[in-house]
Amino acid sequence: MKRxxxxxxxxxxxxxxxxxxxxxxxxxxxxxxxAIEEMKRxxxxxxxxxxxGLLETESGNSELVKNxxxxxxxxxxxxWTGETYNHDDDAPGECFRVYKVAxxxxxxxxxxxxxxxxxxxxxTLDPLDYKGWARGLRKAxxxxxxxxxDILIKHIEQYNLQQYSLAAVNNVPKFETDKYISDPVIIDxxxxxxxxxxxxxxxxxxxxSKCTAGKKGTSLLAIATANDISLSKLLEYNDMNEDGILxxxxxxxxxxxAKKGNKDFYIxxxxxxxxxxAQKNGIQLQTLVAYNPDVIPAGTKLYLKPxxxxxxxxxxxKLHEVQPKEGLYSIAKKxxxxxxxxxxxxxxxxxxxxxxxxxxxxx
Numbered sequence: 001m002k003r004x005x006x007x008x009x010x011x012x013x014x015x016x017x018x019x020x021x022x023x024x025x026x027x028x029x030x031x032x033x034x035a036i037e038e039m040k041r042x043x044x045x046x047x048x049x050x051x052x053g054l055l056e057t058e059s060g061n062s063e064l065v066k067n068x069x070x071x072x073x074x075x076x077x078x079x080w081t082g083e084t085y086n087h088d089d090d091a092p093g094e095c096f097r098v099y100k101v102a103x104x105x106x107x108x109x110x111x112x113x114x115x116x117x118x119x120x121x122x123x124t125l126d127p128l129d130y131k132g133w134a135r136g137l138r139k140a141x142x143x144x145x146x147x148x149x150d151i152l153i154k155h156i157e158q159y160n161l162q163q164y165s166l167a168a169v170n171n172v173p174k175f176e177t178d179k180y181i182s183d184p185v186i187i188d189x190x191x192x193x194x195x196x197x198x199x200x201x202x203x204x205x206x207x208x209s210k211c212t213a214g215k216k217g218t219s220l221l222a223i224a225t226a227n228d229i230s231l232s233k234l235l236e237y238n239d240m241n242e243d244g245i246l247x248x249x250x251x252x253x254x255x256x257x258a259k260k261g262n263k264d265f266y267i268x269x270x271x272x273x274x275x276x277x278a279q280k281n282g283i284q285l286q287t288l289v290a291y292n293p294d295v296i297p298a299g300t301k302l303y304l305k306p307x308x309x310x311x312x313x314x315x316x317x318k319l320h321e322v323q324p325k326e327g328l329y330s331i332a333k334k335x336x337x338x339x340x341x342x343x344x345x346x347x348x349x350x351x352x353x354x355x356x357x358x359x360x361x362x363x
Contacts, residue, residue, distance in 0.1 A: 046168055047162045071106065220243045237256055320335070
């Protein structure tokens with residue numbers, strides 16, 4: 001009797017969990033590793049795979065995926081000999097493939113695209129060209145919805161799925177592509193009415209140190225993974241403290257920067273801070289500061305009277321230099337003080353801080 005009672009409780013719990021919807025972020029967390037491995041195995045961009053999965057399964061909540069583990073809406077076709085599930089799609093009661101586990105669906109999706117002759121031209125594209133892939137899938141007939149490419153692109157950019165393609169891009173398998181060149185299916189470039197984005201490029205090295213282009217929206221972890229470097233080392237090489245999403249295109253160093261530059265001086269441009277200058281010239285931030293002790297970052301509090309006369313100054317006053325990705329609230333939490341105290345002590349009108357800015361954090 002006791003065993004029966006426990007079984008009923010477990011069944012009720014499982015049913016409740018199954019009925020509960022998952023978020024897009026949860027779906028991505030569940031399947032990102034499979035998408036990365038499939039990119040390494042067959043070359044389909046992980047960003048595209050995850051975006052398709054999000055769309056086709058309604059972020060893992062569709063009736064089809066719950067009843068079939070079919071994450072990509074792949075229909076039975078004549079070649080399918082496995083279990084099937086009937087579901088209303090373009091027509092009532094259409095036949096869809098059933099998989100034992102989600103990983104089987106992801107693998108079949110990769111095999112399906114790689115084996116399809118009309119998808120062959122996609123593999124001549126840059127695996128990081130997610131817009132080309134999204135439009136190419138629509139052109140090749142993968143979906144009938146004319147908005148399909150736009151939806152995929154939106155998902156990729158909204159959830160930063162490109163970082164998962166970057167994590168695998170150096171391990172994409174090499175396949176023969178010559179036979180795909182003359183494929184009659186081409187991408188219709190007229191669909192893209194947006195102004196082409198300016199390509200951000202950097203040299204292979206700056207001041208003797210190897211570097212790469214860090215694109216806006218990419219995580220530092222993805223760059224570290226793609227270049228077979230630990231995140232801690234990447235942060236060290238770039239004078240940073242923690243992982244985060246790049247808010248602008250910037251140089252990212254893949255090895256330790258030099259302690260001195262290859263020219264005598266540099267004229268600071270409008271809007272640049274010390275870290276920008278250090279990165280642009282391939283020099284360690286601490287040595288740049290040592291060479292320029294009189295440089296005053298914007299926002300630094302300057303005394304206009306001798307320190308003995310300045311009100312409120314004492315030996316207990318402590319300063320903090322704002323680091324990349326730090327905000328007012330994280331700094332306040334770090335020193336166990338309130339954001340309002342930081343505002344008052346530093347005469348701040350808002351919460352905007354600049355990298356390199358010195359803040360009073362104790363009095």
